Amino acid sequence: GSWSSSDSVISSDSVGESPPPTAYRVVLLGASGVGKTAFASIFAGAADSMDSDECELCGDEVFEKEVEVDGEAATVTLIDTWDSEDCPMQSGDAYLLLYSITDRASFLRASELRITLRQFRPAEQTPIILVGNKCDLVRRREVSSSEGRACAAVFDCKFIETSTAMQHNVWEAFHGIVRQLRLRRDSKEA
Ligand code: GDP
Numbered sequence: 001g002s003w004s005s006s007d008s009v010i011s012s013d014s015v016g017e018s019p020p021p022t023a024y025r026v027v028l029l030g031a032s033g034v035g036k037t038a039f040a041s042i043f044a045g046a047a048d049s050m051d052s053d054e055c056e057l058c059g060d061e062v063f064e065k066e067v068e069v070d071g072e073a074a075t076v077t078l079i080d081t082w083d084s085e086d087c088p089m090q091s092g093d094a095y096l097l098l099y100s101i102t103d104r105a106s107f108l109r110a111s112e113l114r115i116t117l118r119q120f121r122p123a124e125q126t127p128i129i130l131v132g133n134k135c136d137l138v139r140r141r142e143v144s145s146s147e148g149r150a151c152a153a154v155f156d157c158k159f160i161e162t163s164t165a166m167q168h169n170v171w172e173a174f175h176g177i178v179r180q181l182r183l184r185r186d187s188k189e190a
Pocket of ligand 1: 030031032033034035036037038039133134135136137162163164165166
């Protein structure tokens with residue numbers, strides 16, 4: 001179907017006793033081979049009730065689950081895009097922008113994607129985390145941590161290095177994006 005960034009779950013106008021559940025759409029972006037599928041599997045693997053669907057339009061995989069971050073529940077819908085040349089940039093509340101530290105071309109691709117994202121989301125404070133994956137492959141490293149960090153600073157986003165193989169920092173990335181979404185939500189409410 002057609003997706004908008006304001007999910008009906010979020011913009012609920014029902015007057016209930018408990019606050020409406022917060023649901024966020026997080027999109028995985030990055031060149032092919034950087035580890036998006038592996039990222040999504042870790043996310044999905046820990047799900048109690050996993051809900052995996054294929055978006056017929058672009059073949060994206062969609063996972064939804066409730067995660068607890070800082071003692072507060074959040075529903076995260078994770079969208080694992082294909083190489084995302086023209087995939088739904090508009091559909092996310094936040095983005096995990098992946099590259100592989102062993103593949104400089106994927107790092108450059110991440111920069112391109114960041115620029116494209118900015119065109120779709122000009123002034124908005126859309127949370128983005130630049131994710132340098134495969135940090136377990138130390139001997140094959142082509143992109144240094146400081147380059148990654150510098151790039152994130154230029155692009156005004158957070159930075160983290162991960163390894164899906166070692167399950168290192170993957171949940172930190174998901175939790176980090178939820179925290180940023182909350183900060184944005186709270187500053188809107190204030
Ligand atoms: P995608 O094309 O972005 O979805 O990438 P995949 O998730 O399919 O990963 C591509 C390849 O990289 C696969 O063979 C994965 O097993 C491998 N891979 C993914 N993440 C890591 C990682 O953190 N460390 C290592 N050593 N290999 C990884």
